[in-house]
Amino acid sequence: MTYRIHQSVQPDANVFVLSGVLDTEHATRLQELLATASGRIVLDLKDITLVDRAAVRFLARVESAGTEIVNCPEYVRRWIAAENEGR
Amino acid sequence: MSVGTLPIDTGRTDRDWELVDALRRRDASGAERLVTTYQSRAYRLAVGITTNAEDAEEVVQDAFVSAIRKIDTFRGQSAFGSWFYRIVANAALQKTRRRRRRRIDVALDDVLPAFDSDGRHAAPVVDWSPAIDDPARQIEIRLALRSAMEELPPHHRAATIMRDVQDWSCAEIAEVFGVSVGGVKTRLHRARLFIRKRLTESLPGRSPGASGGTA
Numbered sequence: 001m002t003y004r005i006h007q008s009v010q011p012d013a014n015v016f017v018l019s020g021v022l023d024t025e026h027a028t029r030l031q032e033l034l035a036t037a038s039g040r041i042v043l044d045l046k047d048i049t050l051v052d053r054a055a056v057r058f059l060a061r062v063e064s065a066g067t068e069i070v071n072c073p074e075y076v077r078r079w080i081a082a083e084n085e086g087r
Numbered sequence: 088m089s090v091g092t093l094p095i096d097t098g099r100t101d102r103d104w105e106l107v108d109a110l111r112r113r114d115a116s117g118a119e120r121l122v123t124t125y126q127s128r129a130y131r132l133a134v135g136i137t138t139n140a141e142d143a144e145e146v147v148q149d150a151f152v153s154a155i156r157k158i159d160t161f162r163g164q165s166a167f168g169s170w171f172y173r174i175v176a177n178a179a180l181q182k183t184r185r186r187r188r189r190r191i192d193v194a195l196d197d198v199l200p201a202f203d204s205d206g207r208h209a210a211p212v213v214d215w216s217p218a219i220d221d222p223a224r225q226i227e228i229r230l231a232l233r234s235a236m237e238e239l240p241p242h243h244r245a246a247t248i249m250r251d252v253q254d255w256s257c258a259e260i261a262e263v264f265g266v267s268v269g270g271v272k273t274r275l276h277r278a279r280l281f282i283r284k285r286l287t288e289s290l291p292g293r294s295p296g297a298s299g300g301t302a
Contacts (some may be wrong), residue, residue, distance in 0.1 A: 020113075023152075024198075052119050052152045053145065073115075075122035082144060 013040040013068075019047030032078060035060065039057040046071035056083050103167040110158040121150055122258060125168070129175045135248030136179035137186075138237050146182055150175040153183040169262040176263050183241045188245075228290065235285035246271055251279075 003020035018029070022045075025041040034041060043062070045051075051059070056076065060083040063069050072080075099143065100105065109117035118189075129150060134143035152170050161170050168200060210231040221266045236244055244266065249263075264271070 019115075033149065047115050048111050049115050050152060052156050053148050056148070073119045075119050075126070079148060086144075 004022055005033065007033065007037075013042050014038070015042045015044060017044040017047070019049075021050045021052075021060075022048055023050075023052040025060040027055045031058065031062075034067065040068070041066075041077040042068045042070055045072050045073065045076065048073065049073055049075070051076050051079070053079075092233065101163060101167050107158065107161065107163075107167050110155055118155055118258045121154065122170075125171060125176070131253055132172060132175050132238075132245070132249065133179045134240055135252065136176065136245045137183050138244075142182050142186070143179070146178045147175065148263065150178050153178070165262055169259070179239050180245070207271075224290070228286070231286055231289035232282065234289070235282045238285065239278055239281060242244045243281075246274040247278040247282075249276055 003017070003022065003026045005026075006017040006019075008017070008023075009013045012021075018030070020026075039064075043059070051073075055087075056068065056079045059069060060078070060080045063080065064084070069080075101122070104122050107115065109120060126147065130143055131149045133146040133150075134140055137143050137146060150171070154174050157174075161167065201210065236247070239247065245259055246264075250257065257268045257275075260271045278290045297299050
C-alpha cells in the first residue's frame with residue numbers, strides 16, 4: 001500500500017497532505033518532517049485510507065503539541081479521543 | 088483464471104459487497120464505512136472474549152487494520168461479516184492467551200458437576216434461582232456471574248457471550264470459529280453447566296426438595 005506526503009508552504013502555515021496508509025513506519029517519517037517545519041503546522045488527512053494504532057498515538061501526541069489536523073475521518077477522530085482518554 | 092489461482096467471488100450477494108468493493112479499491116471512505124458498520128458489534132465480541140475494555144479497544148483497532156490490509160485475501164467464500172468477526176475473535180483470543188500465561192488456568196473437566204450413570208447430578212443441586220428476583224442480591228449475582236465467566240476458557244466464554252448475551256445463532260458462531268454447529272452447542276452446554284456450578288457455590292440457596300436434576 002502506498003503512502004504519500006505532499007508538503008506545501010503557505011503564507012500562514014506548513015500544510016502536509018497525507019494519502020494512503022499511515023502506519024508506524026510512515027508516522028516516523030512524518031515526525032522527522034514535522035521536526036524541520038516551523039510556524040503553524042497543518043496535517044490534512046483527507047486522502048488517508050487507513051491509520052493503525054501506533055499512528056493514532058502519534059496523531060494524538062502531535063495534536064496535543066499544537067499541530068492542527070484537518071479532514072480527519074470520523075473513526076480516526078474517535079480513536080484519537082479514546083487515546084487521549086486513556087492517557 | 089490462471090491455474091492455481093482461487094476464484095474470487097465478486098461478493099454481490101453479500102450485503103457488504105459495496106463495502107468490500109470500496110476496500111479493494113483502496114477508497115478513502117472504505118475504512119470509515121467498515122468502522123461505522125462493525126465497530127459496535129466487534130467491540131462487544133472482543134470485550135466478551137478479553138473481559139477487558141482496554142484490550143478490546145486495541146483488538147478491534149488492530150482487527151480493522153488487519154482486515155483492510157488483507158482484504159485481497161477475502162474470497163467471498165463466507166459472508167464478509169463472518170470473515171471480519173473471525174479476525175476479531177482470533178485477535179482477542181491471542182490477546183487473552185498472552186494474558187493467561189500469568190494466570191492459573193482452570194481445567195473445565197475438573198470443575199464441571201459430576202453426573203451419575205443415569206445422567207442425573209451426583210450431588211444435590213442447590214436452587215439459587217429465587218435470589219435472581221431479589222434486588223438486594225443482584226449485585227452479588229452479577230459479581231458471581233462475571234467471576235464464573237472469567238474463569239471459562241476463552242473459546243467457551245466467547246461462545247456463551249455471543250449466544251446468550253449477544254443473541255448470535257449457533258451457525259454464526261460456528262462460522263466465526265471454523266467449527267461445527269454441534270461443537271458450538273457442546274461448548275455452550277459445558278459453559279452453562281460450569282456457570283451453574285459456580286453460581287451454586289457462590290449463592291446460598293434453598294435446600295433441594297428433590298435432589299438432582301437431569302443433565
